[in-house]
Amino acid sequence: MRYRYWTSTGLLCLSMMAGYAQKVDQHSIIPVDTALHTGQLPNGFTYYIRKNTVPAKRVIFYLVNKVGSILEDDDQQGLAHFMEHMNFNGTRHFPQNELVDYLQKAGVRFGADLNATTSFDETVYQLPIPTSDPKMVSRGLDIMRDWAQEALLETDAIDKERGVIIEEKRLRIGLGERIQQKTFPLIVNNSKYASRSPIGIDSILLHFPAATIRRFFHDWYRPNLQAIIVVGDIDVNQVEQQIRKQFADLKNPPNERPRPDYAIELTGKNQFLQVTDPEIGGTGLELSIKHRVNKMNTTTDYLNMVKRSLFNQLLVTRIGELIQQPNPPFLDVNAGIKSLMNGLEQFSFSVSSKPGKLKEAFSIGWSEVEKVKRFGFTSTELERAKVAYLQGLEKTAREIDKMPSSNFVNEYMAMFLKGSPSPGFNWEYNFLKTVVPDITLEDLKDVANKYITNTNRDIFVIGNENDKNTLPDSSVIETWFNSVASSSMEKYKDNVTDQVLLNHLPVPGKVISQKKYSTLGIRQFTLSNGVNVWMKPTTYKNDVVQMMSFAPGGYNKYSNEEYPTAASASGIIAGSGVADLSPLQLSKVLNGKSASVNAFISGKSQGIGGASSLKDLETALQLVYLRYTAPRKDTILFENAMAQSREQIINHYKDPGNVFKDTVGAVISGYDYRSSPGTLARLDSISLEKAYDIYRDRFADASQANFVFVGNFDVDSIKPLLEQYLGALPSLNRKEKSVVIHKQIPEGKLERKVYTGKDNKATVLLVYHGDCQYSPENKVQLQALSDILQYRLLTSLRENAGEVYTPSVKANMVKEPDARFAINVSFGCAPEHVDHLIGLVEEDIKNLQQKGATADEVQKFKVGFQKQYELQIESNEFWMQFIAGQIENKEGLKELPNIEKQLGKVNGASIKAASKNYLSGKNLMHFIALPEKN
Incomplete structure (x- = not known):
């Protein structure tokens, strides 16, 4: 169970019913979806x-x-x-x-x-x-x-x-x-x-x-x-x-109390507040201009919602371009129209600044907002936004019969609670196709003028307690607004690009062998450059193709001295665009297409991950080719990212939770250098040129790459595209092997108490760990033990003792780099209850070791595990991970695990044995976070 401070209902969800409807009147009442049965x-x-x-x-x-x-x-x-x-x-x-x-x-x-x-x-x-x-x-x-x-x-x-x-x-x-x-x-x-x-x-x-x-x-x-x-x-x-x-026999009480509709009145006044706290890192300003929400009843109301959506889309893009500036005074800027609560919505604006730069950061961010209000957007910006909006609509239309039941619920809740409409996708589809092309620049300028006003404005200046005396007051902030409002500024110039992803097609390769795994419905191609492609056609989505690749290598190949740069290389370089295209230019080239591909470098491998529609699969494959062959470096983006990282490191330990988390990580890893948190010295060692060289080196040879494709496609139909782009990837036949780094995890029993923060609360983490015999069967036994222990702790710590809200038990078993297991037991509580609760955990474990699990506990686990597995295997994500995992672990593509057989081995006695093995306490770490001592 949980509570929320308030709910925010965003833009109206698209209802999920396929089909086509007659053209609608823009001033009519929004109809109710005929697929919804209500009374x-x-x-x-x-x-x-x-x-x-x-x-x-x-x-x-x-x-x-x-x-x-x-x-x-x-x-x-x-x-x-x-x-x-x-x-x-x-x-x-x-x-x-x-x-x-x-x-x-x-x-x-x-x-x-x-x-x-x-x-x-x-x-x-x-x-x-x-x-x-x-x-x-x-x-x-x-x-x-x-x-x-x-x-x-x-x-x-x-x-x-x-x-x-x-x-x-x-x-x-x-x-x-x-x-x-x-x-x-x-x-x-x-x-x-x-x-x-x-x-x-x-x-x-x-x-x-x-x-x-x-x-x-x-x-x-x-x-x-x-x-x-x-x-x-x-x-x-x-x-x-x-x-x-x-x-029908539910009763309303006699003389029932009326259910008031409590309103939040708009006063027409502005409010200001400085908010300081010792744990706040950095300085920022948050603004909210509140407006009353008009109920959505007519098609005109719906059209106004669409205009706000397009306005937000365009404003977010504009704000996003600010990060392209060299050495900006801000760390982050956000703006847009959002729902607030109980009949209110807001135009919100926020900016976080570098130390001592709040005025400059505000001025740059708010000037962009003022520019939109003063001049509006450009025609090319609007056309791109319309294309993207309608492309998203078409994407939804193609997946309409695959929408999960959960997607409908929020819309029906809003219908009951707020009187919001639910017209159904067939109506929405035709309405939007009709009205979106006719939305004008003046329409969006009207949105700006309506929402960006000077009344009902709340401003919060937020900073650390130590900076309280230097933070601006309301009169100073008002001068900042006036300064921006009175400043001269030029209209925004949209740098439209006519560039394409690829000017020339690469020399294609060929499929030189193929294999079928009939029981799993998988086919494998081996290309002439050594690339292996594994394909699993599915119908879980109508028009989605997901992909990933991996090849041995990774940043473990580099020394500790090079590690900070190597571990950051994919983020730095892949985040800089491709070829001659900056991220902004790339987004314009890809506008209206459903294709996304990014690169990664992990400890032992490198590769890509992405997805596309079937129509845009060629675009996605072009992106794959460019990620391998045409990385881009950007000095401005690099320096800005380093500045953000620097502030994050400086403020990291103002959050007490980070003190505890980093202590846990350091101890569990045996104080491994590569697992330790970032420092300014490590940040300063990161080099853009070295990151670029490392990235190029990691993607210079695709001869050992394995690509996995899952989705609704025909293998033979996409074969020419695979040959054209994956077959053209560079091949050096380096025969690389992953570098395995064995961490020295402390053995035996240890306890670490961390005194951090002023709040009267404690956090407990118990880690049972050790070597193991890895197998799918043992993983299921470990999961069963974990789930059954959680059932027991929910009873003993929450229901009986009443001293914990939700205890958590998480288990994991890995094969590489060493076969190991871990069971983490964690909960939050009052500091004075720590010892008592740890004792209750030990009692539950002792009982499992002596008596095993009950029949009811075993049944709960089996049924729950089976139901979740049935849902998981009906997804592209499951098959992506299954195929990649089997290949990377060199376990071969056999039949799916026989879950019924594995579950058949779970019983009271097996849990008893597992508890003695995995919860023996031979290797046990106690981590306890407590408030700082006075």
């Missing part, structure tokens, strides 16, 4: 149902309540969120904690799948379940019905949950929360929202009488404030009948 029961309960078969045999249930922290009485602060927790701690059909237990046995993971969220104005519960068993759909509706109005709210359960809520709140203690406590009242103009943080206040959370939360539940959990959303592989009519049967 309302006599008691006011609303439902939204849609059939969607991606993923197959799955359905998502959402219970949406127009109930949040804004409705709390003064003595109920935090109880909207507390109520969300209580719906998992005892309902009519699932008393105590039986709900989580029941769903885990059905393959639904707590936290990852089963979850809920509470905000100011709404509380939402989510439940994805399998539909292969029809009874599960009915059971899912039972759970929704229980959440709607059947919470037991037993006093003992309430008291046990108090500690869990406090620990969830503790996790949020830190710099971000402190900044928000200062800025949020201004953002909401000191409305009621300022005093209704969803997480609440300690004095109430710890001591409220049970009757107080029962009153909140009785008042607000009622059908006329609730809706159910059901999207998935279901029978719509059958689900509707079940909803009408199961939810």
Whole structure:
């Protein structure tokens, strides 16, 4: 479960229904998608149902309540969120904690799948379940019905949950929360929202009488404030009948309290605040110009939304060009129109500066905004933006029948909560194809004039506590604005390029051999230059081709002296463009195309990763060729990147979390030089010329490269393109081998306590590790042990002790460079509870070692693992990683792992043995972060 300070609804999501509609009137009411089945029961309960078969045999249930922290009485602060927790701690059909237990046995993971969220104005519960068993759909509706109005709210359960809520709140203690406590009242103009943080206040959370939360539940959990959303592989009519049967008897309370619509009034005034804190690194300015949102009802409203989208797209591109300037005074600049909360949107602007350069940084960034307001955009900029916008629309159209059910939910939630439209993709497609070409430069200038105004403006100057006396006040900031407004400036000149990616085609190679792996549906080509290509045609996406390559080498081949440059080489050089094209020019050349390719250099290999549409596969392959053969270096971009990195290093340890993280990393790696955090000395050793030479060297020989292609393509059809571009890659036949660096991981038991930060919280990380016998079967046993230990810790640390919000257990087993395993147990807690909680972890481990796992625990793991595997293998990403992993590990392309056989070996006894092996404590590291001592 989680809470949000506020929700931001961005641009209207494209609904997902293929097809074509008649041309629409630009001033008509936006229709409702005919694929969406919606209705309302006599008691006011609303439902939204849609059939969607991606993923197959799955359905998502959402219970949406127009109930949040804004409705709390003064003595109920935090109880909207507390109520969300209580719906998992005892309902009519699932008393105590039986709900989580029941769903885990059905393959639904707590936290990852089963979850809920509470905000100011709404509380939402989510439940994805399998539909292969029809009874599960009915059971899912039972759970929704229980959440709607059947919470037991037993006093003992309430008291046990108090500690869990406090620990969830503790996790949020830190710099971000402190900044928000200062800025949020201004953002909401000191409305009621300022005093209704969803997480609440300690004095109430710890001591409220049970009757107080029962009153909140009785008042607000009622059908006329609730809706159910059901999207998935279901029978719509059958689900509707079940909803009408199961939810019709929900009761609204007699003499019900009216549900107020709390507004954030716009005052017409400007507000200013300096925000300082010892943990803030650097100096920045944030601006928000607030506006009232017009409800989207008509096609004119929709068109205005599209204009704002194009405006943002163009402004982001303009702002992005500023980084091309030599030695800019800023580190980052951002601007655009965004949603805020509760009927408000904002034009936001932010800039972070180099030390002592805030005025100059602001002036350059805001001058770009002023230039847009004064002169607008150019016709060539607008045309590129339209092309890109419509290209994205066409891309969505091609994937319409592959959209997962989760993509629909936010739109239907907005429909219920905010009255937003949901017209369906067929309507949107035709509307946008009609109106986007007619949007003018004057339209976008009108957007700028509407949103970039001088009233309802909040400005926050943010800096470190030590710089408090040097930060500008509101009068100084006002002079900065006036200076930019009164300055003369030239219109923006768009440097249009007529360049192409390749002026001449390279000399192609040939396929000299090929092989089929029929059981896996994979084909392999060997090209004349030695390149091997592995191809897996799929239909998981209609028009996506994903690719990657890897070859032995990497930056491990370089000395420690060269390591900083070698490890940075791919980022420096690949980030500089290709051939004669800067990143800006490259983006213009690629505008309207769906093709992206980048390069990487890792410790033991180098290669590329990318994706494209089938139509633009040739463009992607041209990019691959250029990444190998025509790298580009850019002195300005390099120096700017180094300046940013320098400030990051200087401010790194102002964040207490970095102190702990770096300590953990240093100890686990045996204080390995290459695993240690960056320093100014290492940064200064990085050379652009050396990075360029290293990059060229790493990509000078493709003779050992393996390329993997996965997607919706015909192998024989793309063969000529592979020969033309991959076959033309340079081949030196160097027969390289990866350099394996063996880290000296400390053995035995050790403990490190790190005292960092002022906040009253602790972080615990227990690392069980050692050598192992690597095998797929052992990996499954290790994963089973990890998951089962997490079940137990969730019970002992959270449910029973109430001293932890969410304990985490993560396991990993690797084959290279050495066969090793690690199990990481981590949690946050109060400093005074550290020893007690570590003791509880040790008790759970000891119990596993003595008695093994229970049948229920084994069942939960098996079903959950199986369900996740079924979803994973139906994706291009799975096949990319599987093929690449098998080849790189030299394990061969055999059949997929026999998961059922592997799971069949998991039982109580095997977990007992695994716990003795992997959790023996022979090699155990304790890391504990505690507040700084006074």
